[in-house]
Amino acid sequence: MNKIKSIVVAGLGLTLGLASCDSGNMRRTPGHVYAPDMTYSRAYESYTSNPNFSDGLTNRAPVTGAIARDHAMPDHLNEGDTIAYKSYTTAARFNADELKEGGRLFNIYCAICHGPNMDGNGPLYSSGKFAAMPANFKDAKYLHMPVGQMYAGIKYGKNMMGSYASQLDTKQRWMVIAYIKKMQSENGGDAFVFGEATAKPDTAAKATAVTEEKKVAANK
Ligand code: HEC
Known part of the structure; x- marks a missing residue:
């Protein structure tokens, strides 16, 4: 008896299951609409055409010059x-964690050539697989290199060194430079100025913004 019961239950389950899968054409109409403004959007949907704009699109591009949240102000540098x-410089200042992060990024992206201890003798160069001698940041030639020049080196590359603009965003570039400058300050370079003590990060960001605004005004 129990066997029959379970067969019947299983059969019913199967029938119900299959029936719920039925998405025949008849079910594709929404049926009665009780709340039309919920069923039909009154606003233009993102990917629909739009008669109000000359290009006929609803999706708008950001206003020229708009900067995404958390992104840095443009540097206005021109290659060359x-x-x-x-x-060129920055007002950004970094705490110990950010300096550590700069070191982590340096070891990922730069140490292969410039060497983990920045002597220009990284594994790629010392193995003889890379012909050009990478900059030795401990050398007098680089100890006092302006930070903006370093920034440009990362952004645009330099001779045999490629650009790292797509790997490092603006803040990351400065964190790597701060990490290099910290080492240099301990090896006869200029005094280290990127430390947190000079300004809190948000004040620094504001200071950069003000400098940038002045630059924009000056360029007008
Ligand atoms: C594939 C090897 C390689 C990698 C990786 C590399 N560099 Fe270089 N870098 C070089 C070479 C070679 C030079 C020397 C270029 C010259 O002066 O001809 C150089 C020069 C520089 C200079 C001096 C620029 C100037 O104006 O003279 C800086 C600053 C620099 N690199 C920073 C970095 C940083 C920061 C990274 C990591 C984001 C990095 N490099 C990654 C090979 C590399």
Whole structure:
């Protein structure tokens, strides 16, 4: 008796299951609409056409010059303008964790050539697989290199060194530079100025913004 019962229950389950899967054409109509403004959007949907704009699209591009949240102000550098490179700088200051992060990024992206201890003798160069001698950051030639020039080196590359602009965003570039400058300050370079003590990060960001605004105004 129990066997029959379970067969019947299983059969019923199967029938119900299959019936719920039925998505024949008849079910594709929404049926009665009780709340039309919930069923039919009154606003233009993102990917629909739109008669209000000359290009006929609803999706709008950001206003020219808009900067995404948490992204840095543009640097206004032009590739090859080495004079501008040298005077370019940042007001950003970094705490110990950020300096550590700069070191982590340096070891990922730069140490293979510049060497983990920054002497220009990284594994790629010392193995003889890379022909050009990477900059030795402990050498007098680089100890006092302006930070803006370093920034440009990362952004645009330099001779045999490629650009790292797509791997490192603006803040990361400065964190790596701060990490290099910290080492240099301990090896005869200029005093280290990227430390947190000078300004809190949000004040620094505001200071950068003000400098940038002035630059924009000056360029007008
Ligand atoms: C594939 C090897 C390689 C990697 C990786 C590399 N560099 Fe270089 N870098 C070089 C070489 C070679 C030079 C020397 C270029 C020259 O002066 O001809 C150089 C030069 C530089 C300079 C001096 C630029 C100048 O104006 O003279 C800086 C600063 C620099 N690198 C920073 C970095 C940083 C930061 C990273 C990591 C994000 C990095 N490099 C990754 C090979 C590399």
